[in-house]
Amino acid sequence: MGQREVIDVEALLIRAYREKQVDRRYHADPRSERALSRLILLGYPSVGGGVGGERVDTSPFATKRIAIERELMGEIRFEAEPLMQVHDAVLALPDFFLEPLDGLDFAVWDHETAKAHGHTIEAAQFGGTFSIRAGEHAPRRVTRILPAPLLIRCARSAERPEPSPVVGRRGRAIYDHRKHVAGYETEWDTPLDVVVAERADYAVWQVCLDILALQFRVFLTTLDVQRPSAPVAPxxxxxDVLPIPFSPKKRTRGVLAAPSKLDSAENACA
Structure with a gap:
């Protein structure tokens, strides 16, 4: 057995999607055409092939269906190309759900983690909204994050998700009942809810890389896939860049202010 190639999982995804474009493979050889025909007969309609190639659909139903089709195709053709296995594993990643907490804090759930903590994630009857509930408590709103399109997009561009920095600036003045300035509103370069969503995307991207690296170590026998080198929370x-806290000026009536150090120095020089 030859020596296994050592590769970072992030670099492996870049090879698969940026260099080899495995998600846009053409199925032009006769064996592929026969496999696609049999899959159609089995009730799994083809979503790619022919002249146009195949593109990733961002809907969860489509991604799961593509993963099933590829798995069946591999069984029919009795072959398992490593990079196609990478693509299958990416498409099979579970959905994640963002729950904003106080300030910039947030939690990211999947169905298994939620179940382990006594929570359930439910979809609304109409529309694409989701909620998480703990027992009989009131449901909390969560936002679904689809990991497959996120990882594929980053791999194609060879870039990591980059959450916006927290930069606050002093906004308009706030007055009290005496029409004195009591403070200032903070204006954010990037709204805090957007920063939270971007950080959650990064967290999902990083943890999915770790999940994939552990999976690839099992079934990619020709590669020694390393866990991600990307930081967990950059x-x-x-x-954070925040404005200087507001402090109202103190008013003194009939009391002489003590001389400053600068005034004392000037008097001494005189």
Whole structure:
């Protein structure tokens, strides 16, 4: 047995989607055509092939269907191309759900994690909204994050998700009942809810890389796939830029202010 190639899981996805474009493979050889015909007879309609190739649909139903089709195709053709296995594993990743908490805090759930903590994630009867509930408590709104399109998009561009920094600036003045300035509103370069969503996307991207690396170590026998080198939370290394806290001027009536150090120095020089 030859020596296995050592590769970072992030670099492996870039090879698969940017260099080889496995999600846009053409099915022009006779064996593929026969496999697609048999899959159609089995009730799994083809979503690619022919002249146009195949593109990733961002809907969860389509991604799961493509994963099933590829798995069946591999069984029929008795072959398992490594990069196609990578694509299958990406499409089979579970959905994640973002729950905003206080401030910039947030939680990311999947169905298994929610179940382990006594929660259930439910979809609304109409529309694409989701909620999470703990027992008989009131449901909380969550937002679904689809990992497959996120990972494929980053791999195609060879870039990591980049959450926006937290930058606040002093906005309009706030007055009290005496029409004195009591403070200032903070204006954010990027709204805080957008920052939270971007950080959640990064967290899902990073944890999915770790999940894939552990899976690839099992069935990619020709590769030694390393866990991601990307940091878990890069925003912790970047301090927030916030405006200087407002402090109202103190009014003094009939009391002489003590001379400052600068005034004392000037008097001494005189």
């Amino acid at each position: 925003w912790l290394d970047t301090p």
